[in-house]
Amino acid sequence: MHLLLLSNSTAPGRGYLDHAREEIADFLGGARRLAFVPYAGADHDGYTAQVARALDPLGVEVTGVHTASRPAEVVAAADAVFVGGGNSFRLLAALHRHGLVDAVRARVTAGAGYMGSSAGTNMACPTLRTTNDMPIVQPPTFAALGLVPFQINPHYLDPAPDSSHMGETRAQRIAEFHQENDVPVLGLREGTWLRASDGRLVLGGIEAGAVLFERGSEAEEFRPGAELTRLLTTAAAFDSPAADR
Amino acid sequence: MHLLLLSNSTAPGRGYLDHAREEIADFLGGARRLAFVPYAGADHDGYTAQVARALDPLGVEVTGVHTASRPAEVVAAADAVFVGGGNSFRLLAALHRHGLVDAVRARVTAGAGYMGSSAGTNMACPTLRTTNDMPIVQPPTFAALGLVPFQINPHYLDPAPDSSHMGETRAQRIAEFHQENDVPVLGLREGTWLRASDGRLVLGGIEAGAVLFERGSEAEEFRPGAELTRLLTTAAAFDSPAADR
Numbered sequence: 001m002h003l004l005l006l007s008n009s010t011a012p013g014r015g016y017l018d019h020a021r022e023e024i025a026d027f028l029g030g031a032r033r034l035a036f037v038p039y040a041g042a043d044h045d046g047y048t049a050q051v052a053r054a055l056d057p058l059g060v061e062v063t064g065v066h067t068a069s070r071p072a073e074v075v076a077a078a079d080a081v082f083v084g085g086g087n088s089f090r091l092l093a094a095l096h097r098h099g100l101v102d103a104v105r106a107r108v109t110a111g112a113g114y115m116g117s118s119a120g121t122n123m124a125c126p127t128l129r130t131t132n133d134m135p136i137v138q139p140p141t142f143a144a145l146g147l148v149p150f151q152i153n154p155h156y157l158d159p160a161p162d163s164s165h166m167g168e169t170r171a172q173r174i175a176e177f178h179q180e181n182d183v184p185v186l187g188l189r190e191g192t193w194l195r196a197s198d199g200r201l202v203l204g205g206i207e208a209g210a211v212l213f214e215r216g217s218e219a220e221e222f223r224p225g226a227e228l229t230r231l232l233t234t235a236a237a238f239d240s241p242a243a244d245r
Numbered sequence: 246m247h248l249l250l251l252s253n254s255t256a257p258g259r260g261y262l263d264h265a266r267e268e269i270a271d272f273l274g275g276a277r278r279l280a281f282v283p284y285a286g287a288d289h290d291g292y293t294a295q296v297a298r299a300l301d302p303l304g305v306e307v308t309g310v311h312t313a314s315r316p317a318e319v320v321a322a323a324d325a326v327f328v329g330g331g332n333s334f335r336l337l338a339a340l341h342r343h344g345l346v347d348a349v350r351a352r353v354t355a356g357a358g359y360m361g362s363s364a365g366t367n368m369a370c371p372t373l374r375t376t377n378d379m380p381i382v383q384p385p386t387f388a389a390l391g392l393v394p395f396q397i398n399p400h401y402l403d404p405a406p407d408s409s410h411m412g413e414t415r416a417q418r419i420a421e422f423h424q425e426n427d428v429p430v431l432g433l434r435e436g437t438w439l440r441a442s443d444g445r446l447v448l449g450g451i452e453a454g455a456v457l458f459e460r461g462s463e464a465e466e467f468r469p470g471a472e473l474t475r476l477l478t479t480a481a482a483f484d485s486p487a488a489d490r
Contacts, residue, residue: 012409042424087421129380134418135387136374136425137484142383155412164257166435167400173379176332179287180381190411239382 002027002113003147003196005124007154007188007205009085009117017054017117019191023204025058027113027195028080034060035078037071037104039094040086040119047084065100072103078112085118085154088131092123093139105145114147118154121188125151126236130177130185132170148196149234151177156187156211171219178215182237187211192224201228246353247272248392248441250369251362252399252433252450254330262299262362264436268449270303272358272440273325279305280323282316282349284339285331285364292329310345317348323357330363330399333376337368338384350390359392363399366433370396371481375422375430377415393441394479396422401432401456416464423460427482432456437469446473 004027011019028034034055038047048064055062063078065071075081081104083091095101108114116124122131127142130151159169168176174185188194192205202225203210209223212231222228249272256264273279279300283292293309300307308323310316320326326349328336340346353359361369367376372387375396404414413421419430433439437450447470448455454468457476467473 008411010411012411042421090421090425127383129382131380132412134375134377134422135380136418136422138372138374138387142380155410157410157412165400165402166253166255166257167377167402173381176287176335177379177381180335 001108001147001196002111003108003124004113004115004193005121005148005152005188005195006115006117006193007121007156008190011191015054016050020193020205023193023195024055024115027115028055028058028060031060031079031113033078034062034080034082035074036062036064037081037083037091037095037100037120038064038066039098040084040088040091042086047086051082051084065098071098072100075100075103075107078107080113080115081107082115083117083120083123085120087136088119088122088128088133089135089139090137091119092128092142092144093137095123095144096140101143101145105147108145108147121152121154121194124148126183127151127238129181129238130174148201148232149236150184150186150231151181152194153185153187156189158189171213174213178213181239182215184231184234185213186228186231187213194228196232199229199232201232202226203228246392246441247356247358248353248369249358249360249438250366250393250397250433250440251360251438252366252401253435254362256436260299261295265438265450268438268440269300269360272360273300273303273305276305276324276358278323279307279325279327280319281307281309282326282328282336282340282345282365283309283311284343285329285333285336287331292331296327296329310343316343317345320345320348320352323352325358325360326352327360328362328365328368330365332381333364333367333373333378334380334384335382336364337373337387337389338382340368340389341385346388346390350392353390353392366397366399366439369393371428372396372483374426374483375419393446393477394481395429395431395476396426397439398430398432401434403434416458419458423458425484427460429476429479430458431473431476432458439473441477444474444477446477447471448473
């Protein structure tokens, strides 16, 4: 499978997708028809137009799947699929409602590239259980595309040492996840991404890199260029609570 | 109904529940038997012991509902119910699994006081759709206790003006909620709480106060002492999307 999973779509002070422009150009390579999934946002036409503008220099024809009466058919006819960011609960509900979970999985398994940013990166995981988003709508299930067997936390944020806020830090939230599930979680800092191809998984993007959380282990830091291929053979165990429930 | 809904359990540099000690003492008043619901946490015994220590000066006997083979029976025998904070997805899943949604609602409707902090405050709302927590487990439904007809966002946090983080601010997340649902959301800043009794709803706690978000309206600020009784007659409309889906 060919995957490009971005932590975020936009870097501070830069245009949409601009920070990853070269990587995206290389990833999309010879793709001509790209199916864009805008359901994480509220304005599907506007979102699709933004993506078309950003990818126009690559010579890619962008079609919003929402423009078809059967969105799955747009996916089936595409060389590549891009699932954009926004609210991951709204996105997952729409993927299930429109039959896109099976359609995207089938097309990507058959060789089409899958690109995701933020919520779209969450969707590549087995579940949306490591999203940062507010559960504004209820999807029929938390099960997502499962293109990779581990979980990703996009927009990963280190604890702010001088904060007086008493809400959980991101690392505390991931620790709660590991009280209930035995699945690695890769925290992708903003400006970083994962690329999978030819059976390899490699971290890319800015120097800040990523941090890997596994149940019962110390967090492990990775820098751009790090090979994370071993995560592709993760044996995931969801809902195996550490505590008496 | 008698409700005390705290944004948070612990203020920076203070002991558990200490910042709201006087309000809690007044609220629990003549209560002798308190049923504590520890399911938002992972260590139920430890959590219950912490609550028992904090409420010991009030002469309240604290029983963790998890110690009974039928947790609902502890609730039925209590003068007051306290649902503690932690992860609200784990909490809601446990409330449904143990038959506590109906049991708590019945007991509180019959006159027992309901106290919640953080995730326990989320539970008093119609749904958990305005939680800040990570969806580490999948509850059977997002429907919660519905003791009030509007939504609360605990630990409400104002946007940080100098942040370069590209994740959504809390206000942006609530705006996404209002793209999908037409229900008021009260953002309770840390150190504040809501108290309902005798048909009135009043904001309490520190001067920072709370902010009310409603679809199509400007956000509205409230200070401690503000009467919010009109929210008790909210006509909630979930899942009425503003956008074409």
